Amino acid sequence: MRTQVGIVGAGPAGLVLGSLLARAGIDTVVLERRSRSYVEGRVRAGVLEHGTADLLDELGVGDRMRKEGMVHRGIELRFDRTGHRIDLAGLTGKTITVYGQQEVVKDLIAARLGSGLPLEFDAEVTAISGLTGDQPTIQHEGGALDCDFVAGCDGGHGVAYGTVPAGVLTRYERVHPFAWLGILAQAPASSDELIYARHERGFALHSMRTPEIIRMYLQVPPDTDLADWPDERIWTELSARLATDAGFHLTAGPVLEKGVTPMRSVVTEPMRYGRLFLAGDAAHTVPPTGAKGLNLAVADVRVLAAALIAHYRDGDDRLLDEYSARCLRRVWRAQRFSAWMTTMLHRRPDDDEFAHKLQLAELAYVTGSAAAATTLAENYVGWAVDTS
Numbered sequence: 001m002r003t004q005v006g007i008v009g010a011g012p013a014g015l016v017l018g019s020l021l022a023r024a025g026i027d028t029v030v031l032e033r034r035s036r037s038y039v040e041g042r043v044r045a046g047v048l049e050h051g052t053a054d055l056l057d058e059l060g061v062g063d064r065m066r067k068e069g070m071v072h073r074g075i076e077l078r079f080d081r082t083g084h085r086i087d088l089a090g091l092t093g094k095t096i097t098v099y100g101q102q103e104v105v106k107d108l109i110a111a112r113l114g115s116g117l118p119l120e121f122d123a124e125v126t127a128i129s130g131l132t133g134d135q136p137t138i139q140h141e142g143g144a145l146d147c148d149f150v151a152g153c154d155g156g157h158g159v160a161y162g163t164v165p166a167g168v169l170t171r172y173e174r175v176h177p178f179a180w181l182g183i184l185a186q187a188p189a190s191s192d193e194l195i196y197a198r199h200e201r202g203f204a205l206h207s208m209r210t211p212e213i214i215r216m217y218l219q220v221p222p223d224t225d226l227a228d229w230p231d232e233r234i235w236t237e238l239s240a241r242l243a244t245d246a247g248f249h250l251t252a253g254p255v256l257e258k259g260v261t262p263m264r265s266v267v268t269e270p271m272r273y274g275r276l277f278l279a280g281d282a283a284h285t286v287p288p289t290g291a292k293g294l295n296l297a298v299a300d301v302r303v304l305a306a307a308l309i310a311h312y313r314d315g316d317d318r319l320l321d322e323y324s325a326r327c328l329r330r331v332w333r334a335q336r337f338s339a340w341m342t343t344m345l346h347r348r349p350d351d352d353e354f355a356h357k358l359q360l361a362e363l364a365y366v367t368g369s370a371a372a373a374t375t376l377a378e379n380y381v382g383w384a385v386d387t388s
Helices: 012-023 036-041 050-058 063-068 088-092 101-114 159-163 231-242 293-314 318-345 353-368 370-381
Strands: 005-008 028-031 070-072 075-079 082-086 096-098 125-129 137-140 143-146 149-152 170-186 195-198 204-208 213-220 255-269 276-278
Touching: 005 012, 012 028, 012 101, 012 149, 012 293, 036 101, 050 063, 050 096, 050 293, 063 101, 075 353, 082 353, 082 370, 088 370, 125 159, 149 159, 149 293, 159 276, 195 231, 195 318, 195 353, 204 231, 213 231, 231 255, 255 318, 293 318, 318 353, 318 370, 353 370
Parallel strands: 005 028, 005 149, 075 195, 149 276
Antiparallel strands: 070 096, 075 082, 125 137, 137 143, 170 213, 170 255, 195 204, 204 213
16 A cells, blocks of 8 residues: 555544645545554543644534533632632633543544545554655555655554664653542533542542543552452542532442553653654653643644645645654643642652642642632643644
């Protein structure tokens, strides 16, 4: 097979890139090592920045998101048994949309297949060669794909990242001393907006995926065994950490899924090697506290799409050459925000009472100062993507 851009990975990054390039008349083939049912079923992020939601509309895949997604105009920070609302819309003029990543993926897959564009599932990539030449080749279980450029959108443990020779990339990483125990449960939301709770026993998050399905998280040690956390214990702990003096009631329901997610921060520099461009989790990972992972991936491929369009339309490679630097400015900004949110809301194992008091002072400042609340709001709803 022959195409202009070979895309490895059918997650949000790969599928949005394929859609952006198709709109510009650039040929792509998307290769995904997993089955369609697996890709559409894996539960990931659920918060779309204002710009991400608008982009899905522009690409013609936003109808279901607008019907089923939940537009939120604020979030709540909860500490000392009291809730404090951050008015995202009032402070920034922008909102967020709660809509599961797997639903975004379903919409993008349906649109791509409906347009007859090539998307191969169960097509595990085994090797990528020729990246420093003019025609890279992607070897996969179904054959070989020759292309002009390769977009590595297959995650931090994918073949694309692993193809780059040792010593070319620098990997910055921080492993956090805690994890999130997450559940998906069939129950109505107990709040109209997301709740980020800081408690003496650790962080808790009340989120949702639909009006009938909630997504909840508890801070736990990294080595947590799910066998030690039966459903009853999870609900009891969530209720304790989300409790308020005003009498907050958490509605429980059947747990549909549970798992433990390690917390780490990763940035790979540069995000390019020859004709390979890394995007999304293949280049960076952020703690989910700041709700930036999916949105960063989409921002990466917006920059990459603009660069590839300039190459094919105008013969101009300036944006291709600037791809890594442009993306990394945004990535490090997101890392800073995610680290700040994580530090402010989680209890570290080695925290003393001084650290405890500092956290409470920080939260009090953020919720009591219009300037500080605006800073949080501006970062949370997202920043404009520079593709010029």
